[in-house]
Structures are given as C-alpha cells and as structure tokens.
Amino acid sequence: xxxxxxxxxxxxxxxxxxxxxxxxxxxxxxxxxxxxxxxxxxxxxxxxxxxxxxxxxxxxxxxxxxxxxxxxxxxxxxxxxxxxxxxxxxxxxxxxxxxxxxxxxxxxxxxxxxxxxxxxxxxxxxxxxxxxxxxxxxxxxxxxxxxxxxxxxxxxxxxxxxxxxxxxxxxxxxxxxxxxxxxxxxxxxxxxxxxxxxxxxxxxxxxxxxxxxxxxxxxxxxxxxxxxxxxxxxxxxxxxxxxxxxxxxxxxxxxxxxxxxxxxxxxxxxxxxxxxxxxxxxxxxxxxxxxxxxxxxxxxxxxxxxxxxxxxxxxxxxxxxxxxxxxxxxxxxxxxxxxxxxxxxxxx
Numbered sequence: 001x002x003x004x005x006x007x008x009x010x011x012x013x014x015x016x017x018x019x020x021x022x023x024x025x026x027x028x029x030x031x032x033x034x035x036x037x038x039x040x041x042x043x044x045x046x047x048x049x050x051x052x053x054x055x056x057x058x059x060x061x062x063x064x065x066x067x068x069x070x071x072x073x074x075x076x077x078x079x080x081x082x083x084x085x086x087x088x089x090x091x092x093x094x095x096x097x098x099x100x101x102x103x104x105x106x107x108x109x110x111x112x113x114x115x116x117x118x119x120x121x122x123x124x125x126x127x128x129x130x131x132x133x134x135x136x137x138x139x140x141x142x143x144x145x146x147x148x149x150x151x152x153x154x155x156x157x158x159x160x161x162x163x164x165x166x167x168x169x170x171x172x173x174x175x176x177x178x179x180x181x182x183x184x185x186x187x188x189x190x191x192x193x194x195x196x197x198x199x200x201x202x203x204x205x206x207x208x209x210x211x212x213x214x215x216x217x218x219x220x221x222x223x224x225x226x227x228x229x230x231x232x233x234x235x236x237x238x239x240x241x242x243x244x245x246x247x248x249x250x251x252x253x254x255x256x257x258x259x260x261x262x263x264x265x266x267x268x269x270x271x272x273x274x275x276x277x278x279x280x281x282x283x284x285x286x287x288x289x290x291x292x293x294x295x296x297x298x299x300x301x302x303x304x305x306x307x308x309x310x311x312x313x314x315x316x317x318x319x320x321x322x323x324x325x326x327x328x329x330x331x332x333x334x335x336x337x338x339x340x341x342x343x344x345x346x347x348x
Contacts, residue, residue: 131174139173167195179303209319216312225313253293
C-alpha cells in the first residue's frame with residue numbers, strides 16, 4: 001500500500017511539472033481525485049486491510065491525498081497567474097505611440113443629392129412628403145390616368161405583390177395621396193426609392209431613386225413650370241447650365257415634355273472637337289434628365305380637385321442620373337454594390 005502511494009505521488013509530481021496550462025491541472029485533479037480517480041479508488045482499498053494496518057495506512061493515505069490536493073491547487077493558481085500575465089503582456093500598448101484614427105463613415109452620394117435638393121425645395125416653400133413603397137394599383141396607375149392597357153402595368157415591367165398591390169414604379173402616388181388629403185394650394189416634393197422590373201445592366205437597375213415635385217394652385221401655367229426647372233438646373237449644375245424642353249407623352253400630364261440640359265461633360269459643345277468626341281451626349285450637346293408637364297385634368301378630378309378652378313404642374317427628377325452627372329459616372333450599378341473603396345471617394 002505504501003509503495004503504491006509513493007508511486008502515485010511521484011506520478012503526480014511528474015504530471016504537475018509537465019503541466020503548462022490550467023486545464024491540464026484540472027484534468028489531473030479529475031484523474032486523481034475524481035469519483036473514479038486513481039487516488040480515490042486507492043483510498044477505498046484501505047477498508048479491506050487488516051485492522052492492525054488500517055489505522056496507519058488510513059493516516060498515510062489521507063496525508064498523501066491532502067498533499068495532492070494542495071499541490072494541484074498551487075499549480076492551478078500559478079498557471080492561471082502565468083496565463084493572465086501572458087495575456088496582459090500581449091495586449092499591452094505603447095502609450096507613447098501616436099493614436100490610430102478610426103475610419104469615419106460618409107453619406108452615400110445619392111443621399112447627398114437628395115439632401116441638396118431637399119434644401120433647395122424647402123427654401124422655395126415646398127413640403128417634403130413621403131409615402132409607402134408598397135402601393136395600391138389604384139394610386140400607382142388608375143389615379144394617374146394610366147388605363148389597364150398601359151404597357152407599364154404589365155407584369156414584365158412592374159413588381160406585383162398581388163393583384164391589388166405593387167412595388168411603386170414612381171413616387172407619383174405620393175402626389176395623388178397628397179391631393180386627396182389636402183386642399184390647394186399644394187407645393188410638395190416626394191423623394192424616395194422606386195422599383196421596376198428591369199434587367200441589371202450599365203444603364204438600368206430594378207431599384208432607383210426619384211424626387212417628384214407637384215404644384216397645384218389657381219392660374220398655374222407651363223411658364224411657371226419652365227421657370228422652376230431653370231432654378232433646379234442652375235442650382236444643381238451651375239449658372240451656365242441651360243434647359244431644353246421636347247414634347248413628350250405621359251398619361252398623368254398634358255401637355256408633357258422631356259427635359260434636356262446642356263451637356264455637363266463637353267459644356268454643350270463649346271469646343272467643337274470635344275463635343276464630337278463626348279461619350280455623354282454623343283456630340284449633340286444635350287443630355288436628357290427627366291420628364292415634366294401640366295397635371296392632367298382627369299388626375300386633378302379623380303383626386304377631388306376641380307380642374308376648372310385649379311391647375312398644376314409636376315416634374316420627376318432622376319436622382320441616380322443627376323448624381324451620375326455630377327460625378328461623371330456612367331454605371332448606376334456602382335450605387336448598389338456597397339463597395340467602400342468606391343463610396344469613400346465622395347465627400348458627404
């Protein structure tokens with residue numbers, strides 16, 4: 001029995017000397033002092049010894065057990081302290097070194113364009129109005145004088161949630177909701193994201209951004225619309241920028257027009273050679289940016305406004321296109337790819 005205790009003691013001493021981490025000491029404790037540990041099982045054999053040996057062997061075995069317990073605890077405390085010191089040493093920093101600046105986020109370039117335009121319209125007395133991304137078919141099409149046969153209502157062009165709901169294809173439904181809930185005079189802009197079933201390529205994305213404006217009051221004319229468009233273009237592109245209106249067709253405005261601006265790349269061909277080579281306007285000197293027109297009388301009437309008493313104009317600004325024009329970008333996909341290296345180029 002004494003020989004076994006001495007062998008067990010030597011074995012424990014060797015194991016403690018070899019232990020390098022606290023978990024190794026814990027494993028040794030379980031192996032020796034656990035319910036089925038070697039030391040525990042050896043102590044259980046004391047009861048089977050003759051009576052004259054039992055007392056002496058029991059005392060010796062308890063002494064060894066107490067020694068084992070003490071040495072294991074000492075090793076655990078020592079190794080935990082060493083591990084803690086090593087961790088602190090690895091995490092130590094030299095406070096004399098210069099600090100590292102944290103990378104600061106920036107506004108997305110599209111958000112910057114939104115913010116600039118909102119500042120302009122607020123200064124002109126417009127209200128900023130928001131609306132749901134998921135719209136009723138009525139507000140997205142019917143109330144805007146788009147008949148069931150209109151191509152935009154086809155499932156190949158529009159995301160349908162069900163037969164009565166769609167992802168809005170423009171922010172014009174916000175204008176309808178405003179006319180339904182307010183009495184003229186009305187002067188609002190509706191910024192936000194819109195959705196159409198377009199294939200992703202260098203000029204199209206299924207999600208894009210618009211800011212549509214609406215003014216309804218007595219004696220509003222197309223001249224008022226043209227004056228507002230000139231204010232917007234000069235504010236965004238500079239005092240030298242000019243606009244050109246071309247007849248067009250939109251079901252919710254009559255008359256309607258496409259708005260072109262002098263090319264922001266070649267400056268409307270001030271240099272003939274640069275205009276011919278311009279990749280933006282292809283030598284025409286003009287770039288199409290958005291659409292506009294006088295609010296169709298049927299749209300006013302469906303929204304509860306008397307078209308014989310009131311008139312109005314509406315315009316739709318393509319925020320992605322304006323942002324691309326301001327920064328000379330040709331591919332709108334860059335706005336949606338979350339490339340930090342690309343986005344960090346812009347101040348915002």
